[in-house]
Amino acid sequence: MTDLAFRSAVEIAAGYRNGGPSPVDVIDDLSSRIRRHDPDLHAMIAFEPEAVKAEAQLRARELAAGTDRGPLHGIPVAIKDIVDIAGTPTGCASAATVGHVAKADAAVIERLRAAGAIIVGKTNTHEFACGGPSFDLPLPPARNPWNLDHHPGGSSSGSGAGVAAGFFPLAIGTDTGGSVRHPASACGLVGLKPTYGLISRRGVFPLAQSLDCVGGLSRTVADAGLLLNALVGVDPGDPSSTAAPWTDCLSETGKDLSGIRIGYVRHFHEEDLQADPEMAKALDRAADLLRDAGGIVVDIRLPPLEAFFSVNRVLLSSEGFAIHAAMLREKPEAYGALARRALLAGAFLSSDDYIRAQKLRTQLIHAVETCFSKVDILLLASSMEPPSRLDDPIETRRTYTRQARTPFSVTGNPALTIMSGLSASGLPLSVQLAARNYAEPLLLKVAAAYEALRGAAQRPPLPA
């Protein structure tokens, strides 16, 4: 196992400035790892090592010449294949997009380039970021580096698998009903869905505009903050874009959580759904650790999980069908079965259903806001069990409904999943934290405190 492969972005960046490995050294190392493991993992959809190396050489020359673009300078970042990179195909893992080449960089790519990041390539995804792991697409689905027989979560599956496998320290994903946080949970990572509107979606193929968020996957909380800092900013190209009220989301530091009120949402995994005992135990352990750090942990109730899930699915299906309707009418055969079924559901929902879901969404937002008048942070489950086997589509399908990620897709609040340990079968367990809108600094502070108390994360059992 190479050391460079599992260095965090913070560590790599420090090395650049302290005589450590250069951007070229890092890219050479990571590229060889991608070449070795990706034939089994299928995390990458597009990876051109020579082009990536040329970018690394450019970043190294800039550093040598004294041009330092900041903490992401020379840091490798991979991009989910629904995000436009000028001059390259945005395939969305679909045969329906053949021939589409992006004319311009998406807003997040512009920001990453300005920050000096090295764009490593495009990562695998569920088709158009919906459906599930499919075997009838142009490329096979990504696999979980903790166990190649298991699902890495989705839809940002390649981003999760690649970060977990040590291909790159950071990756961009998108989250409409949990698609950043699911792979983070399944692959033992940190997955951050920021406040709705905080990161521009210009140049990102939409799934459901009233829900879509761009987010990041990383192996550490500090790296999640570095990435978020680089990506926030108002963009007139995204009508939902809003400004962050802070300039540094990592400004709140320290392991002391004294005075921070943490609401533990037990009923999601104890009543509304029954979590796997190992996952439930991990949540209780997290509550204990946060209490030990000085947090005031109290039980709190939100509306039933099913209400959030149903609202999310009605909105996602309706808005998704509106985007894909013309293509589904003309070329339904261009889609894989899972995405086709997921998107066609919108054809059977009425305007009444959509408006009713939006009304209920307003009530759910109010309920969550009321909770946040009593507590500062919510602790709750992300997945209800470790990731399913990839060759068991029925169980995989079932796990898509057995999760607690949709609440914050519906309400827009920032939410983060983080590894909590390993199951007896060696698969990642996770917990989720959520905060008030725009309270990413506090969310990251609590997550970092938990990360420190939890101890160092283990690495997937991939050979060097």
Next chain:
Amino acid sequence: MQAATAAGLDKAVKAFPQDLIAAAAAAKAFRGGLGAPPAPSDEPWPPMRVATIP
């Protein structure tokens, strides 16, 4: 299948009837999860209140 045809999905009706059946079942489940619609007079949001109801 009538709803699918009305939505202009004739090609899918012919080629992927099972997908449409699965999609309709999913939509029904999602709708069911929303619960019963409130009576218009019970609308909690003033902008959504039906103006003609006293």
